[in-house]
Amino acid sequence: MHPALLVLLGGALLRITVGSEVYLRYVKEGLRPMVVATGAVLVLLGAVGLVREGRAWLRQPVLNHRREADGSYRVEPHAVHLEDEEDGHGHGHGHGAGPRVAFLLGAPALALLFFAPPALGSYTASRDGAAAAVEQADYQALRNGQLTPMSMREFIGRSLHDTGSLEGRQVVLTGFVSRGAGGADWHLNRLTVNCCAADARPLRVAVHGAADAPAADSWVQVTGRWRAGAVDARSPVPHLDVLSVTAVPTPRNPYADRAPELAS
Known part of the structure; x- marks a missing residue:
């Protein structure tokens, strides 16, 4: 799961529990400590993942374009990608591992952040x-x-x-x-x-x-x-x-x- 999505989900849980009682629309009152702990852990894991991805992005190779004698251009990496070093096979692993459908989890998180659904009712x-x-x-x-x-x-x-x-x-x-x-x-x-x-x-x-x-x-x-x-x-x-x-x-x-x- 993408680190940004972890931060989003964790932030949504903290938003409805810390300084708010919105969580009472969804879970029992006694579960508040566990919801707070879950939100904090998700934010922490997401933040660590974002830092790692940021470092990897900064270490991406700088491509140099050199003109050959025949007039063609040759592209050469100025530095080796961090993930290439770790791979050892001349190619890196792509970012954002995991199914893209996981980003659909962002919809309920955004709802909790900006428009908390009401408690169940007559329906x-x-x-x-x-x-x-x-x-x-x-x-x-x-x-x-x-x-x-x-x-x-x-x-x-x-x-x-x-x-x-x-x-x-x-x-x-x-x-x-x-x-x-x-x-x-x-x-x-x-x-x-x-x-x-x-x-x-x-x-x-x-x-x-x-x-x-x-x-x-x-x-x-x-x-x-x-x-x-x-x-x-x-x-x-x-x-x-x-x-x-x-x-x-x-x-x-x-x-x-x-x-x-x-x-x-």
């Missing part, structure tokens, strides 16, 4: 037909109160394994919007990842009762009541009768499924 959530399974957990008793903020995973888990805790309770969830299916007006979603965006799986709640569905990919905070009904444990999508919808900013880490914080 991914709608395309993946099966919602992420939620394992049973030991749920703590909920406090009495008018509103109960929950993470999406907890709400889905309780709708499967602890339905009594949701009856008659107003819950508050946060997620992004996608189009409805299966009788829902629209869906509230979160995407969770084990490592990076490539393995993202959706957590999905079917929402009913909103007069106008919010725009796709917009982040909202929804207050509603759980609608009793059977939920498939293999692809759980519980239903929520909405009471209010409030637009909220995109969270710092879009893949971290946390309970919303209510204003005091």
Whole structure:
């Protein structure tokens, strides 16, 4: 791979991690040190390669043109190319070893440097037909109160394994919007990842009762009541009768499924 491409890729990784949190759109928060280390190593290797190529270029032979007695010109090298000396067979190895298609890796690097793609959203959530399974957990008793903020995973888990805790309770969830299916007006979603965006799986709640569905990919905070009904444990999508919808900013880490914080 060309050294300049290594510098470009490493610089892109450092750009989204050092002094920036753009990397949270693509990988888990805990992977930041490894991404920083990878970017630094790529920049260092690329810089060393560029220095070596620069030295080799400076040692290229200077060609002298000498006119022969018959009027023709003869070209003679003034110095032996460094790579010729190392080869020992009278010819050097060409620069830029490796397939030229490797330069296509520069496209995503340039995108990260100048136009960082957004986090995954409604397209991914709608395309993946099966919602992420939620394992049973030991749920703590909920406090009495008018509103109960929950993470999406907890709400889905309780709708499967602890339905009594949701009856008659107003819950508050946060997620992004996608189009409805299966009788829902629209869906509230979160995407969770084990490592990076490539393995993202959706957590999905079917929402009913909103007069106008919010725009796709917009982040909202929804207050509603759980609608009793059977939920498939293999692809759980519980239903929520909405009471209010409030637009909220995109969270710092879009893949971290946390309970919303209510204003005091």
